[in-house]
Amino acid sequence: MMIEPILASLQDQIVKTSNSYGMTEIEVVPSELVSVVQALMTHPDMPFTFLTDLCGIHLLEPTPRIGIVLHLHCLQTNTRLRLKCFSEKVDSPTLPSLTSLFSGANWMEREAYDFYGIQFVGHPNLCRILNEDGLTIFPMRKEYPLEDATRQDKNDSMFGR
Amino acid sequence: MSQDSRPAPQIGPSPEGVDGQGFFLTTVEKAVGMARKNSLWPLPFATSCCGIEFMATMGSHYDLARFGSERPSFSPRQADLLMVMGTVAKKLGPVLKQVYEQMAEPRWVLAVGACASTGGIFDTYSVLQGIDKVIPVDVYVPGCPPRPEQIIDGLIKIQELVQSEHLGRRNSPEYKALLASYGIE
Numbered sequence: 001m002m003i004e005p006i007l008a009s010l011q012d013q014i015v016k017t018s019n020s021y022g023m024t025e026i027e028v029v030p031s032e033l034v035s036v037v038q039a040l041m042t043h044p045d046m047p048f049t050f051l052t053d054l055c056g057i058h059l060l061e062p063t064p065r066i067g068i069v070l071h072l073h074c075l076q077t078n079t080r081l082r083l084k085c086f087s088e089k090v091d092s093p094t095l096p097s098l099t100s101l102f103s104g105a106n107w108m109e110r111e112a113y114d115f116y117g118i119q120f121v122g123h124p125n126l127c128r129i130l131n132e133d134g135l136t137i138f139p140m141r142k143e144y145p146l147e148d149a150t151r152q153d154k155n156d157s158m159f160g161r
Numbered sequence: 162m163s164q165d166s167r168p169a170p171q172i173g174p175s176p177e178g179v180d181g182q183g184f185f186l187t188t189v190e191k192a193v194g195m196a197r198k199n200s201l202w203p204l205p206f207a208t209s210c211c212g213i214e215f216m217a218t219m220g221s222h223y224d225l226a227r228f229g230s231e232r233p234s235f236s237p238r239q240a241d242l243l244m245v246m247g248t249v250a251k252k253l254g255p256v257l258k259q260v261y262e263q264m265a266e267p268r269w270v271l272a273v274g275a276c277a278s279t280g281g282i283f284d285t286y287s288v289l290q291g292i293d294k295v296i297p298v299d300v301y302v303p304g305c306p307p308r309p310e311q312i313i314d315g316l317i318k319i320q321e322l323v324q325s326e327h328l329g330r331r332n333s334p335e336y337k338a339l340l341a342s343y344g345i346e
């Protein structure tokens with residue numbers, strides 16, 4: 001069983017297909033994310049039933065965009081698939097939640113929200129998971145200088161750096 | 162070795178006072194200070210690598226029990242000394258403060274390692290830049306990580322503070338103001 005025919009049947013919902021680091025990679029239209037993952041998950045011959053990972057990503061080139069990377073695994077044929085999906089709005093990225101398909105996506109999406117501020121539509125409890133609740137920024141976005149010279153919480157007078 | 166040739170047991174120095182035939186006079190403050198100093202119950206708040214050094218310090222080789230800290234207290238309510246060893250994330254700050262608030266007076270705090278003292282190498286958005294941002298600290302132990310000898314040195318510094326603390330300190334306006342500056346009742 002090859003993955004290409006499956007992807008060909010989904011080609012309307014796929015922006016582009018490539019192969020990198022020994023894995024097939026597809027980029028999906030954001031509005032079609034859930035239906036694509038559901039089709040892959042329920043495929044009779046090659047069901048991608050296992051969500052290995054879901055994480056946020058912020059790319060600056062060629063155009064700035066924020067999105068997610070999914071790793072899906074078909075345990076029957078031991079095939080892996082990398083799936084990317086980007087939101088058009090960098091200021092307030094919004095993507096559909098996969099929690100209706102994978103319960104395991106819950107905490108992973110919370111993490112992606114915590115660090116990149118991605119709003120997952122349909123997530124049951126989208127709040128911070130690792131950082132303190134009072135944090136006002138999304139720290140992994142590539143929009144901060146490495147060091148903020150105006151910060152107040154570091155006392156240099158006694159200990160220096 | 163026969164029983165008679167055993168060395169006589171070592172007795173620590175007694176506080177200043179008047180020594181006489183069958184009696185000894187000193188102040189309550191000095192007697193209490195000595196008793197407190199030699200029976201500190203530490204609460205280990207070990208969050209990362211420095212905690213490993215504490216485990217060595219508590220173990221038989223370095224043996225913190227020699228200094229009266231025989232019993233690590235894992236309930237803050239029964240502890241005298243809070244030993245914070247390791248990186249404290251900002252998210253953990255309120256937890257640390259709550260542990261401190263649960264301790265009964267008099268209480269002391271030892272910040273072990275660069276992280277607990279200043280944030281250490283973790284000069285970043287998620288790490289508390291020193292536990293003295295949330296609770297008052299009595300003694301800082303530098304090092305990344307400090308060796309057990311240094312932790313013991315810090316404990317002995319705490320013991321000196323404990324011994325010389327006057328009994329009214331915890332009710333003094335200065336101490337109340339210090340706690341109030343941290344928002345602790």
Ligand code: SF4
Nearest residue numbers: 210211275276305306
């Ligand atoms: S001071 Fe160094 S050894 Fe101690 S907790 Fe921090 S990084 Fe670890």
